[in-house]
Structures are given as C-alpha cells and as structure tokens.
Amino acid sequence: MNYYELTFTYTSPIETSIINDVLASELGEIGFESFTENENGLQGYISDQLYNVRGLQDKLAGFPLDNVEIHYTESLVESKDWNEEWEKNYFKPIRIGKDCIIRASFHEHEPGYTYNIIIDPKMAFGTGNHETTFLMISEMLKLDLNGKELLDMGCGTAVLAILARMKGAGRVVAIDIDEWAYNNALENIRLNNTNDIQVALGGAEQIPAFGEFDIVFANINRNILLDDIRHYNESMKPGAFLYMSGFYLQDIPAIEEECKRNGLALLSHTEKNNWVAVKVQKQ
Ligand SMILES: C[S@@+](CC[C@H](N)C(=O)[O-])C[C@H]1O[C@@H](n2cnc3c(N)ncnc32)[C@H](O)[C@@H]1O
Secondary structure, eight states: OOEEEEEEEEEOSSOHHHHHHHHHHHHHTTTOOEEEEETTEEEEEEETTTOOHHHHHHHHHTOSSSSOEEEEEEEEEOOOOHHHHHHHHHOOOEEETTTEEEEOTTSOOOOSOSEEEEOOOTTOSOSSOSHHHHHHHHHHHTSOOTTOEEEEESOTTTHHHHHHHHTTOSEEEEEESOHHHHHHHHHHHHHTTOTTOEEEESSGGGGGGGOOEEEEEEESOHHHHHHHHHHHHHTEEEEEEEEEEEEEGGGHHHHHHHHHHTTEEEEEEEEETTEEEEEEEEO
C-alpha cells in the first residue's frame, strides 16, 4: 500500500509539542495511521486509499486550539512500516511520579519502579505521552484499588486497566469502540501478564453485561462523555467514583452540569496544558 506523507508546520504562539499532540489526535480520526514529531511540527502518514483532501481541510478548519495557523505539504511515498517508524521515533518511555514507568517492549527495562507497564501502542491512544493519559494515571496512582471493581471505558491501549490490575483491583473491565484499540488492548494485557482483565469491543451499550463498579475511568472526549455519563452512572455502585478526561478546562461547566443531572457531584480536577481530569462521585 502507498502512503501520503503530510508535513505540518504552524504559525502560533503555542508550544509546537502541544499543537502536535492535538493535531495527531484530530488526524487519527480521519484515518492517519502514524506520526513522527520534530521541533517544527508533525509528519503524518495516511494510506492513499483513505486520504481525502476535503476531509483534511475540514479537520484543520475546525481545529480545537485558537491562534494556530496550520500549513502543510504532501508527498506520496512508497510502502513502509509506518507504525514501526512511529513507535521508534515518537514513543519514548514515560515516567509518572516515582512509581510508574510506561515503555515499549523495544525499550530497555529500567529497574526501580513499582509499576513497569509495557505498551506496544500500534497507534491505539494511551502511551502516557498525552496529557490526558498522564493525568488519569496520576489520579489512579493516588488510589487504593485493593479488591475494587473498576471499568476502563475507552481503554485504547488498556494502559489504565493494566495499571489498575497491577494496583490490586479485584475485577477490571476494559471497553473500546475501535477494533484496532480492542486488539491492541488484548496484546498489551498479555504483554503485562494481567490476563484476567475482561475486554469488550463496543460503546456504552456493552457496560450492563459487566455489572456494577466501584470506580469508572473514562478518557474519551467531551461530546461522547456528555452523551454517555448517564450510562456510566447506571453502572456505578452508591458512592462510586468516576474519573473523566479527554476535554479542556473550559469544558468543565458542561461536564459538571451533565453530572449533576445524573446525581453525580464533581469533587475536584487536575490540569495539564489546558487538558483536565475530573473526579466525580455518585451521591
Ligand atoms: C483518548 S483515548 C484514551 C485511551 C486510554 N484510556 C488512555 O487513557 O490513554 C480514547 C479512546 O476511546 C475510544 N472511544 C471513542 N469513542 C468511544 C465510545 N463511544 N465508547 C468507548 N470507547 C470509545 C477510542 O477508540 C480511544 O481508544
């Protein structure tokens, strides 16, 4: 298969790495499979069958960060294993706090961490590179999960589910709507010997089959969370906690309102580069 390589540069006061993260996530939604980052911007790769100039222009026109002008050039390149390129160039080991490291199987083992998570991302979101994953992991590291029943909704690589299992959660369920993420979650669960995590392919309609939870983690995006908070709520035991991320500081009021409508109280939030994670409790 041939690929288009698109090189994106920016005119913006915002740090390039922040724009790169947001742009990679936007482009992932229209079929871009892999990315390499550099100090001037981002290179993205998409199969010639999926490349649609109009779709790209619509995405750039609706880019969620203000004050960013995006320029790009394109070229058709011969077939290559772009996932491998991306993994090698873009995914560096991430250390979160003093206890947790997330690395790929091709990185050297680093001793001294309580939680040593191996992720082979294959483009499923969730390496810890992104602010929202970082925030969610940081929240999870604070919790005593011993014996708790936990749902990881929008699991991506299953990094949150794997950490939950490593932290002693009694029953862990991971659900993702994307087939690639689902398969990658299964692969990462095997790599980390956390085989008793249950994984399902689908959206919120899958949740009732798995009963009730003490804790739900959902790192997805503003609109899906607004639609699905009521379904998460139905799966939560009295007093259960819901952690959500995948949206910006300015989205908190809308999320909080939907929580209140469902009898959930927003207790606190953490923030990184304008991305947030909120902690919510069932009343
Ligand atoms: C931002 S990623 C989060 C991945 C990982 N949990 C993390 O924290 O890094 C969001 C994931 O949600 C999945 N997703 C999108 N819409 C969904 C839905 N309606 N139900 C379940 N998963 C969904 C996407 O496929 C993607 O893997």
